[in-house]
Amino acid sequence: MMKTKFKQKQTIKSLFAILLFFVSFIGQAQLKGGHILGAMGLQSGTQTPANTLSVYIPGYFYTASSLRDPNGDKSPIEPDFTMTITGAGISWVSDFKILGANYGATALLAFAANTIQGNSADVNNSLALTDSYIQPIQLGWHNKRADFVVSYQMYLPTGKFTAGASDNSGLGMFMNEFSAGTTLFFNDKKTFHFSALASYEINGKKKDTDIKTGDILSVEGGLGKTFYMMNTEKTAPTGILNAGLIYYLQYKVTADKIPVPVIGIVEGDKDSVGAIGAEINYFHIGCKTSAGFRWLAEVDAINRFQGNTFFLTLAHVFSLKKE
8 A cells, every 4th residue: 555655656746747747848839959069170170090999088067158039139038057068088090991981880978967958047966977878880981082981870878867857867768860961172282171070860859758859950060271290300200280160050840849748749830040250279199189279159040048058178199009
């Protein structure tokens, strides 16, 4: 009897939490996907060299300055929080060929604070394990004046998620994503380049609910210049510097699905955002270590937060070539 009452109480609490989640999104229905904007920039359509293993630490910071309505105007809500993501990742590119392309794979174990679930400014979680990123397939082609890359990646719901909670560290859903991009080179030395990488994200239902985030299209890239830093004798390069302008665009392609008891399905206007900024990164050839920084200011946001994105990356590259 006691066990039955306990189960009933737990069921009522779960239903109440889900109902609160429904109500919080009525009229806006804008949910966030797993794709992290700003993770790609200059030469986004280029795969790293073959026979290398890279270990990297990312640092992502997103500061929301306003919430934009369906007309792009500021809403009365004034957000005051910064979403943070960090972790440890590994990326491998082999000399194994598929259709003439080098095969590669990537994995990232990440931790997040103040995880943004949608348009609600009520986010408050300390740094905790978030959803994991795995890219089991990446193919890269290198030509004289253009590089090409295609990949499949997935986001695993390893972060904490409870419908209606403000302290979720994950999004509570499995996400599939397909990407394709290119880097175009405007000179024979490949020092002047433009890139674009398009990613299409397909989302599953959120844990223990019928809520489903719409499909999301993201485009990232940049226009940049590569500089070779020479030794004092001017006989060999000691480092490679990449700098330029970068951008990203994101569009909700299909509407979110949020079933609401009695009322039916509430679908808000699809959100979108654009951003422009700058990137600089440096690779030290002797140490085989790189450091990069990206900053992007969002413009023309519709039905979502608008703010600034900062992305830091530290990486060490191990050569797998046989001596």
